[in-house]
Amino acid sequence: xxxxxxxxxxxxxxxxxxxxxxxxxxxxxxxxxxxxxxxxxxxxxxxxxxxxxxxxxxxxxxxxxxxxxxxxxxxxxxxxxxxxxxxxxxxxxxxxxxxxxxxxxxxxxxxxxxxxxxxxxxxxxxxxxxxxxxxxxxxxxxxxxxxxxxxxxxxxxxxxxxxxxxxxxxxxxxxxxxxxxxxxxxxxxxxxxxxxxxxxxxxxxxxxxxxxxxxxxxxxxxxxxxxxxxxxxxxxxxxxxxxxxxxxxxxxxxxxxxxxxxxxxxxxxxxxxxxxxxxxxxxxxxxxxxxxxxxxxxxxxxxxxxxxxxxxxxxxxxxxxxxxxxxxxxxxxxxxxxxxxxxxxxxxxxxxxxxxxxxxxxxxxxxxxxxxxxxxxxxxxxxxxxxxxxxxxxxxxxxxxxxxxxxxxxxxxxxxxxxxxxxxxxxxxxxxxxxxxxxxxxxxxxxxxxxxxxxxxxxxxxxxxxxxxxxxxxxxxxxxxxxxxxxxxxxxxxxxxxxxxxxxxxxxxxxxxxxxxxxxxxxxxxxxxxxxxxxxxxxxxxxxxxxxxxxxxxxxxxxxxxxxxxxxxxxxxxxxxxxxxxxxxxxxxxxxxxxxxxxxxxxxxxxxxxxxxxxxxxxxxxxxxxxxxxxxxxxxxxxxxxxxxxxxxxxxxxxxxxxxxxxxxxxxxxxxxxxxxxxxxxxxxxxxxxxxxxxxxxxxxxxxxxxxxxxxxxxxxxx
Numbered sequence: 220x221x222x223x224x225x226x227x228x229x230x231x232x233x234x235x236x237x238x239x240x241x242x243x244x245x246x247x248x249x250x251x252x253x254x255x256x257x258x259x260x261x262x263x264x265x266x267x268x269x270x271x272x273x274x275x276x277x278x279x280x281x282x283x284x285x286x287x288x289x290x291x292x293x294x295x296x297x298x299x300x301x302x303x304x305x306x307x308x309x310x311x312x313x314x315x316x317x318x319x320x321x322x323x324x325x326x327x328x329x330x331x332x333x334x335x336x337x338x339x340x341x342x343x344x345x346x347x348x349x350x351x352x353x354x355x356x357x358x359x360x361x362x363x364x365x366x367x368x369x370x371x372x373x374x375x376x377x378x379x380x381x382x383x384x385x386x387x388x389x390x391x392x393x394x395x396x397x398x399x400x401x402x403x404x405x406x407x408x409x410x411x412x413x414x415x416x417x418x419x420x421x422x423x424x425x426x427x428x429x430x431x432x433x434x435x436x437x438x439x440x441x442x443x444x445x446x447x448x449x450x451x452x453x454x455x456x457x458x459x460x461x462x463x464x465x466x467x468x469x470x471x472x473x474x475x476x477x478x479x480x481x482x483x484x485x486x487x488x489x490x491x492x493x494x495x496x497x498x499x500x501x502x503x504x505x506x507x508x509x510x511x512x513x514x515x516x517x518x519x520x521x522x523x524x525x526x527x528x529x530x531x532x533x534x535x536x537x538x539x540x541x542x543x544x545x546x547x548x549x550x551x552x553x554x555x556x557x558x559x560x561x562x563x564x565x566x567x568x569x570x571x572x573x574x575x576x577x578x579x580x581x582x583x584x585x586x587x588x589x590x591x592x593x594x595x596x597x598x599x600x601x602x603x604x605x606x607x608x609x610x611x612x613x614x615x616x617x618x619x620x621x622x623x624x625x626x627x628x629x630x631x632x633x634x635x636x637x638x639x640x641x642x643x644x645x646x647x648x649x650x651x652x653x654x655x656x657x658x659x660x661x662x663x664x665x666x667x668x669x670x671x672x673x674x675x676x677x678x679x680x681x682x683x684x685x686x687x688x689x690x691x692x693x694x695x696x697x698x699x700x701x702x703x704x705x706x707x708x709x710x711x712x713x714x715x716x717x718x719x720x721x722x723x724x725x726x727x728x729x730x731x732x733x734x735x736x737x738x739x740x741x742x743x744x745x746x747x748x749x750x751x752x753x754x755x756x757x758x759x760x761x762x763x764x765x766x767x768x769x770x771x772x773x774x775x776x777x778x779x780x781x782x783x784x785x786x787x788x789x790x791x792x793x794x795x796x797x798x799x800x801x802x803x804x805x806x807x808x809x810x811x812x813x814x815x816x817x818x819x820x821x822x823x824x825x826x827x828x829x830x831x832x833x834x835x836x837x838x839x840x841x842x843x844x845x846x847x848x849x850x851x852x853x854x855x856x857x858x859x860x861x862x863x864x865x866x867x868x869x870x871x872x873x874x875x876x877x878x879x880x881x882x883x884x885x886x887x888x889x890x891x892x893x894x895x896x897x898x899x900x901x902x903x904x905x906x907x908x909x910x911x912x913x914x915x916x917x918x919x920x921x922x923x924x925x926x927x928x929x930x931x932x933x934x935x936x937x938x
Contacts, residue, residue, distance in 0.1 A: 249515030355410030433826035446655025472545030499541025589645030610648025707916035852880025891918025
């Protein structure tokens with residue numbers, strides 16, 4: 220089937236992997252904690268899926284980075300991977316390269332930029348596949364907005380990470396300040412609640428890590444192990460030259476000995492120091508083999524981040540402590556394309572590969588080594604359990620038991636028959652169980668089971684003619700923004716009328732439609748072009764109040780108000796509001812902070828009951844529960860797409876917690892002076908959120924001047 224021809228029944232897959240340095244070739248694996256196996260996994264996955272006949276196109280979306288300290292490759296907006304696959308880079312916060320823990324405040328902007336990219340494409344993706352928690356945050360919002368399936372791969376999980384860090388003596392405060400772990404765990408809970416399919420690499424990952432979550436549902440999880448490039452990772456051929464050998468021979472007194480190879484980034488969790496201790500304390504091991512440690516790349520250890528610096532410094536100290544000079548090689552540099560050669564070089568000398576990590580989510584390096592004919596010794600914690608069981612290519616060990624590590628290595632190094640059997644088993648086992656073609660086939664078989672579950676929102680829709688030609692929009696809440704100062708309200712209305720040909724006016728309120736209209740009539744507020752009511756669950760257009768039925772059908776997905784009321788019936792401090800405040804898509808409570816548990820605990824109750832919904836606390840006393848696809852922010856973004864008005868041309872005036880997701884991301888926002896103290900403490904300190912000095916409508920007018928809304932319509936440049 221031709222790849223060049225459009226076929227509506229062929230898949231367009233959007234992979235999202237936000238952090239790290241991702242490019243099509245010469246991956247900088249091990250450069251830092253964010254440029255590990257995930258970056259290689261997503262590139263290989265994109266290529267493998269694009270090679271399938273049922274797939275028309277694969278976009279791998281990541282963060283665009285413009286930074287003189289990294290390659291200019293990462294600044295290119297698109298990069299082809301061949302065969303219908305490409306890398307797409309979208310802007311996300313500052314241009315420079317920053318750690319993933321610092322990206323959380325910028326993910327709303329990433330989401331908006333990716334949504335704008337998708338809106339410009341000739342078709343909508345068939346599915347979204349997010350990788351890691353940060354991409355999961357983005358994926359949940361895009362899936363909710365577009366009405367398409369969400370697939371997720373965690374790679375590693377926050378609850379498991381926090382558990383391990385606590386066990387190592389870190390305090391909860393240290394963990395939170397360093398890793399933003401609560402935001403990560405919340406994002407993981409949300410993605411588990413919303414994902415149609417969670418792809419894992421091992422059964423251990425499901426049973427030991429995902430089981431820690433409230434939304435744990437093994438029925439929506441599938442073990443589909445990553446593949447291995449069998450053209451790249453292959454056995455050694457007689458007479459083959461490996462130039463990398465020259466880099467290690469200068470370290471070794473007897474370079475012809477077999478090698479014990481450890482290859483990972485310099486991370487404490489990789490447990491390289493225990494391996495050196497085991498080697499240093501065993502005369503037999505030192506007699507049988509040299510030790511080769513390939514731990515990322517370095518120019519000067521002193522310039523590296525603290526974690527890598529500590530590990531590499533201790534590696535050198537341990538070599539000195541055990542006087543291992545001439546027996547251990549620790550090369551400073553290696554290229555990604557040299558890694559297959561390194562495996563083959565070690566296999567040609569009948570060496571052994573070891574992964575002694577404290578825990579290993581999967582163990583891609585084990586597959587690469589085994590495919591190259593190299594027997595392996597690996598940690599018994601995590602993914603290697605499945606690999607060793609399937610491939611029978613080596614031994615599992617307790618990574619903290621030095622005697623067990625030594626015994627396993629000696630068993631393979633000194634028993635020729637055991638080495639040969641493990642080598643043959645590894646090559647055949649990887650080909651049978653872990654090829655990329657097998658992975659892509661299994662993946663697409665599971666994806667096919669999701670077909671028909673979603674009705675995507677239409678890309679085109681009939682709207683009143685007056686809305687079609689305006690290129691910007693002002694959106695405001697009613698209470699305490701427009702209402703409260705009649706004089707400034709009239710000035711605001713006069714300004715709107717003056718610019719009515721170019722500017723649409725929208726109201727986004729938590730009020731029901733009828734009470735919102737009554738309040739507007741009372742205060743002489745003209746009918747808006749768009750009225751978003753009941754916290755984003757209803758959308759009406761124009762003076763005729765044409766309702767958006769597509770939106771109502773869209774947010775009804777998995778909505779269960781009766782189960783919500785049952786689950787929260789006995790929670791102290793929560794009291795259902797009057798029936799007139801309830802709607803088909805909103806369950807509303809009065810919230811008494813003196814008696815009610817924190818909102819986070821209420822969310823946990825809903826998660827434990829397997830209820831997928833979004834919650835909002837406004838003014839400290841009104842607690843509302845909505846369908847997970849509904850919010851003021853999602854409704855606004857939907858309207859933005861329908862009206863073809865860029866989010867950067869939309870000014871949002873908000874103040875309560877319900878307004879927060881309208882104000883995050885790419886919109887221009889203002890908080891008027893009388894609302895500075897409301898529930899907006901989590902808003903990021905961004906240039907596109909302006910805190911006005913004046914109150915009510917006057918504060919909105921002040922923001923219009925600040926952003927030069929009717930002119931440049933942008934955040935003013937720094938002086």
